Amino acid sequence: VADLLQQLLTSPIGRQITQTLSLPTPPELRRYEPGQALLPGPALVVGARGGAVRGPITSILTAAGVEVVDAHVDTDSGPADGTDPQRFAAVIVDATGIERSEDLGQLHDLLHPVVKRVLASGRIVVLGRPPEDAADPSARAAQRALEGLTRSLGKEAREGTTVQLVEVVAGAEADLGAALRFLLSARSAYVSGQVLRVGRAPAGAADASDWHRPLADQVAVVTGASRGIGAAIARVLARDGAHVVCLDVPAQGDALQRVANEVGGTTLQLDITAADAPQRLVDHLRDRHGGVDVVVHNAGITRDRTLANMERSGWDAVIAVNLTAPERIDDELLRTGTLREGGRIVCVSSMAGIAGGKGQTNYAASKAGLIGHVEALAPQLAERGGSINAVAPGFIETDMTAAMPVAPREFGRRMNSLSQGGQPVDVAEAIAFFAAPAAVACNGNVLRVDGQHLIGA
Numbered sequence: 368v369a370d371l372l373q374q375l376l377t378s379p380i381g382r383q384i385t386q387t388l389s390l391p392t393p394p395e396l397r398r399y400e401p402g403q404a405l406l407p408g409p410a411l412v413v414g415a416r417g418g419a420v421r422g423p424i425t426s427i428l429t430a431a432g433v434e435v436v437d438a439h440v441d442t443d444s445g446p447a448d449g450t451d452p453q454r455f456a457a458v459i460v461d462a463t464g465i466e467r468s469e470d471l472g473q474l475h476d477l478l479h480p481v482v483k484r485v486l487a488s489g490r491i492v493v494l495g496r497p498p499e500d501a502a503d504p505s506a507r508a509a510q511r512a513l514e515g516l517t518r519s520l521g522k523e524a525r526e527g528t529t530v531q532l533v534e535v536v537a538g539a540e541a542d543l544g545a546a547l548r549f550l551l552s553a554r555s556a557y558v559s560g561q562v563l564r565v566g567r568a569p570a571g572a573a574d575a576s577d578w579h580r581p582l583a584d585q586v587a588v589v590t591g592a593s594r595g596i597g598a599a600i601a602r603v604l605a606r607d608g609a610h611v612v613c614l615d616v617p618a619q620g621d622a623l624q625r626v627a628n629e630v631g632g633t634t635l636q637l638d639i640t641a642a643d644a645p646q647r648l649v650d651h652l653r654d655r656h657g658g659v660d661v662v663v664h665n666a667g668i669t670r671d672r673t674l675a676n677m678e679r680s681g682w683d684a685v686i687a688v689n690l691t692a693p694e695r696i697d698d699e700l701l702r703t704g705t706l707r708e709g710g711r712i713v714c715v716s717s718m719a720g721i722a723g724g725k726g727q728t729n730y731a732a733s734k735a736g737l738i739g740h741v742e743a744l745a746p747q748l749a750e751r752g753g754s755i756n757a758v759a760p761g762f763i764e765t766d767m768t769a770a771m772p773v774a775p776r777e778f779g780r781r782m783n784s785l786s787q788g789g790q791p792v793d794v795a796e797a798i799a800f801f802a803a804p805a806a807v808a809c810n811g812n813v814l815r816v817d818g819q820h821l822i823g824a
């Protein structure tokens with residue numbers, strides 16, 4: 368969908384109006400292309416005292432061909448000879464050693480001189496520990512403080528720079544690769560102000576041999592794949608090497624076939640709310656592919672009304688598609704072992720499921736329920752060497768959001784740290800990240816792809 372306002376705002380006259388009205392000008396975000404370098408410039412790696420992940424980070428970056436600057440930067444004014452200070456595509460801060468609130472000042476000292484030296488579409492990643500794993504109350508408070516720092520710095524960042532916190536479980540330092548690469552790469556263009564947790568990868572978990580085709584030889588099924596975000600997910604999973612089974616209702620058959628042809632995949636026409644849908648899906652996957660490696664629950668509907676004006680049928684339809692169907696399908700996939708050992712499930716939740724939405728009691732209930740589903744199944748998936756995670760999109764440019772009235776649409780589009788709506792591909796990239804075998808150390812996460820909403824949660 369052409370974003371006319373964006374074009375207007377980035378024209379010279381538009382920029383003037385924007386400044387007068389103090390509307391943020393949307394920066395152009397660096398997005399992923401196959402073969403692209405992980406970072407378009409050097410990465411600065413710094414650490415607070417006692418940190419444990421600087422070494423592993425440096426190894427990951429070096430293996431990825433990134434130039435690592437591991438030096439103390441204590442001024443933002445640059446070299447004494449008047450040359451421009453060096454600028455960085457990423458700044459990575461090891462804060463795992465922070466154990467008391469008094470230690471937090473080190474983060475000010477490490478970040479203050481360099482925040483203005485980050486290039487456009489830059490990346491700032493802070494690494495800490497899960498606060499609840501802390502040995503004592505002061506360590507827990509200090510680690511929890513990292514979240515406030517990260518979320519605020521995300522709101523201060525300019526020119527498409529994103530800021531994230533990665534909570535690394537002790538002993539999982541060697542399993543950081545997939546998460547760190549995703550957050551540094553252009554694949555995470557529309558993810559900011561988020562907390563991602565990395566646990567210990569199950570024994571025997573795959574190392575990625577090819578980071579540009581992490582899904583080679585994998586079979587994935589995507590529900591609601593005929594259009595919008597689902598079609599983008601099918602494209603990105605196929606680009607990353609997967610055979611994609613594109614699933615949608617029979618009424619979407621033609622559009623579904625077009626997507627499947629485009630991505631070299633196959634189709635399955637199925638209403639996921641049908642009583643026999645889980646069984647039919649299992650039969651299809653077993654007969655044609657002997658099982659499945661990646662399941663993406665993307666199909667979703669809205670029936671927005673305030674609760675006072677909502678019919679029971681509107682409530683039931685939304686819960687049935689968005690929540691009950693994924694629950695029943697996952698039960699059957701797990702019960703029958705159709706989801707192969709090490710398999711990954713990714714659920715498409717929504718910002719509404721986290722922050723709530725006016726007129727969306729049914730929708731938000733379904734999407735919050737999906738997060739509960741992810742949390743409940745995460746231990747089971749870990750036992751099987753796999754994972755289940757949720758991706759929660761904010762305002763994404765699709766037919767659904769194009770149909771919104773102008774005022775709430777423009778409001779939704781602009782009111783985030785990146786001052787623009789996301790693209791379906793941005794959601795798809797986050798899903799592809801969780802779908803990759805090398806990312807199984809990330810389990811039970813809810814990752815927002817929302818440019819960091821400025822209001823609500």
Ligand SMILES: NC(=O)c1ccc[n+]([C@@H]2O[C@H](COP(=O)([O-])OP(=O)(O)OC[C@H]3O[C@@H](n4cnc5c(N)ncnc54)[C@H](O)[C@@H]3O)[C@@H](O)[C@H]2O)c1
Binds near residue numbers: 594640665759
């Ligand atoms: N667009 C956004 O801004 C946004 C924001 C947050 C979350 N989401 C979520 O992302 C997902 C995709 O959204 P979208 O904007 O692409 O929507 P969309 O309406 O364009 O696509 C949804 C697809 O799901 C299919 N579907 C619906 N009911 C089905 C059923 N019973 N069985 C099989 N398929 C069914 C539809 O036919 C359609 O192809 C949804 O879960 C939605 O809730 C979207």
